[in-house]
Amino acid sequence: MDINISQAVIRRLPRYYRYLGELKDEGVLRISSRELSELMHVTASQIRQDLNHFGGFGQQGYGYNVRNLYDEIGKILGLDKNHKLVVIGAGHLGQALSNYVNFERRGFHILGIFDKNPDLVGMKIRDVLVSPMEELESFIATNDIDIAVLTIPKTSAVDVAKTLVKSNIKAIWNFAHVDLAVPDDVIVENVHLSESLMRLSYNLRGK
Amino acid sequence: MDINISQAVIRRLPRYYRYLGELKDEGVLRISSRELSELMHVTASQIRQDLNHFGGFGQQGYGYNVRNLYDEIGKILGLDKNHKLVVIGAGHLGQALSNYVNFERRGFHILGIFDKNPDLVGMKIRDVLVSPMEELESFIATNDIDIAVLTIPKTSAVDVAKTLVKSNIKAIWNFAHVDLAVPDDVIVENVHLSESLMRLSYNLRGK
């Protein structure tokens, strides 16, 4: 397995995983790179190149075993492991993410929800209590949290990120519209919804 | 202005826009590509290349006028125009997006919300009534809707997308975990949250 795989390849893995999951559920046992390429509208070359970064999962003359490839990609993506999360910001978006059961199914367990608004503290979302921000730091330490989901306005996001770094968080799933400055060993995955909407708007020009 | 600008360039425009907006709010009047590059952690070359796809916004020996460049990028992204939206799916995510006031500020106006669940129909979210799915098609026609926001499970998303295409929708902001098959002239911008979380999970490997 390559030491450093480009993010271009990584971006495509979840999509392969989704298609293979669907094929698996349909009872398809094997698939060739050509067949999968037609289904996904990518080149067969790209599929084979991408997969071979991680190992030879196929067999000449046969193709790929759907179940096996699905599992292997799952392992590559770390979906065979459990992750412990806290959601920071119990507003609408924080609540929406906390309510989303499919994350739980993939091993992403939300153990705590935090908000600075006293009106929201004490509320329960799917059995998880909303706690005051003051308890965040000790909660992360006590419960060995890996990932913080940041669904707060950008004005407070920078400060909270500092607290998270101090608490040795491993990764931040950032929904705030700001670039967080964190040490290199802290993973930040940004979801900037307004940027996505602007790209849509651009592509809509002249229509 | 180039006829066909790569999506790689387009992806970066909203981020430039965000930084220029912040500089503008801080009262900064002008900035050189080098200064901006240091702020954003990209190369000055890339900034100049990107901007020159759309025109010469700068001035030799001076740099760029912050206010002017901000406005120009806004125009490129179509943020000087108003857009009419419907949100389809009044679940947690649909509610979260409908409640997000910043979209409104950028000219994205949510005129209708739709759901097939009778318990949600009749509810009001920021003055917008949740209507039954049966009314979707006529609503789009009557109100000249540009963009549909799809926050429903993937099982129903494919069918609803067909209805949207029939209704001559121009763009779909798709939060369902499925690739929508639509004609070439319908824009689809995907937000696949679970894929984002999987990328985070991958980058977390071994930590």
Place this chain on the structure above:
DNA sequence: TAGATTGTTAATCGATTAACAATC
């Protein structure tokens, strides 16, 4: 004018696609 910085061309780098020998 001299200095600064753009706009733009040329060079480099990396990612994608094509081709094919290896092999099931």
Place this chain on the structure above:
DNA sequence: TAGATTGTTAATCGATTAACAATC
């Protein structure tokens, strides 16, 4: 075995960076 399809190398394409003449 013959046919099919992978794994992998080589060729191509596109995106990024460097360089510098143009010009404010």
